[in-house]
Amino acid sequence: MTEHFNDLTPGQCERLALLLEEMGEAQQIIGKILRHGYNSEHPDGGPTNRRLLEKEIGDVIAAVDMLVKADDLDDDRIQDCRFKKHKTVKPYLHHQEPTSVDLGRGDDRPRPAADE
Numbered sequence: 138m139t140e141h142f143n144d145l146t147p148g149q150c151e152r153l154a155l156l157l158e159e160m161g162e163a164q165q166i167i168g169k170i171l172r173h174g175y176n177s178e179h180p181d182g183g184p185t186n187r188r189l190l191e192k193e194i195g196d197v198i199a200a201v202d203m204l205v206k207a208d209d210l211d212d213d214r215i216q217d218c219r220f221k222k223h224k225t226v227k228p229y230l231h232h233q234e235p236t237s238v239d240l241g242r243g244d245d246r247p248r249p250a251a252d253e
Contacts, residue, residue, distance in 0.1 A: 149209055156200040163193040 144218070166189045170175070175187040184192075204210045 148207065150207060152200070152203050154247040156197070156204065159193065159200045160163045162196055163190065166193050204219060 166186060170186045170190060173186065174183075175190075176185050176187045201210070201215070205212045205215070
């Protein structure tokens with residue numbers, strides 16, 4: 138098999154393409170929510186924007202799961218970054234209740250540092 142310049146296998150490319158696609162779909166729904174609200178739905182009917190966003194976020198998480206299961210990404214590092222973000226984003230949020238940002242790890246498992 139010919140190596141590609143980015144050293145990605147076809148499987149890695151496919152998983153990244155899926156993640157990119159799912160993230161784009163989530164962005165599209167977020168745009169609709171910002172314009173029309175969570176409870177708005179298509180004029181012809183269907184689920185609300187809130188339900189659509191829940192679906193798309195689930196699809197993003199599924200794509201991330203595939204990357205983790207294939208050892209493309211490390212779940213412990215992802216979780217460390219997630220919890221670090223909860224701490225570092227606080228000064229930049231102006232309309233959030235403290236409890237909506239103050240999430241604990243949820244377990245006591247030791248994890249490698251995210252910057253390793």
